[in-house]
Amino acid sequence: QSALTQPASVSGSPGQSITISCTGTSSDVGGYNYVSWYQQHPGKAPKLMISDVSNRPSGVSNRFSGSKSGNTASLTISGLQAEDEADYYCSSYTISSSVVFGGGTKLTVL
């Protein structure tokens, strides 16, 4: 199962909005509404930010939102803050009864 495709890096200024894409196939992202997004700060464990394409867990800021169109899922962060600087990973359930992650995107807040 090949990794999902994410941009290696994105950047934005405080207050701006950014979107991170996550492209898979009809065997994973496109075939199921089981896309999740995780935030990971250096040296820390990942944190769930979005589940099931667009569900935001309790405690996660409403500045984070998720969506999907075809084989591509997206994470949008609005009103960028310095604390949002981190690595972001998408994941999806697959037709092979497995989970595949994206390669990760490093978000820099300028």
Add this chain to the structure above:
Amino acid sequence: DVQLVESGGGLVQPGGSLRLSCTASGFTFSSYEMNWVRQAPGKGLEWVSYISSSGSTIYYSDSVKGRFTISRDNAKNSLYLQMNSLRAEDTAVYYCARGGVMFDWYFDYWGQGTLVTVSS
């Protein structure tokens, strides 16, 4: 509070074995699906294995199938990963991660991770 604490990592020679444990607290362990996810140094996340709440359904990534065995003891609130025939490419931080209650494919709580280093 939900807590997941991994243990059992360390240095092992290629071809060797290691057993990781994850002790859970703060929730009804027997009701939740559990997973192992690993991260090689400086690399991204890689899903390793899944086990259903009862232990009756198990899945593995192709990279560990036939070498790793996931199991759980609901009476002890514990998750395990038996790793055999270890290779250099298995070197990673191994995270225990909680799933949902029924065929949910997100990981809402993670442990702090335990480092496994495979080297001679």
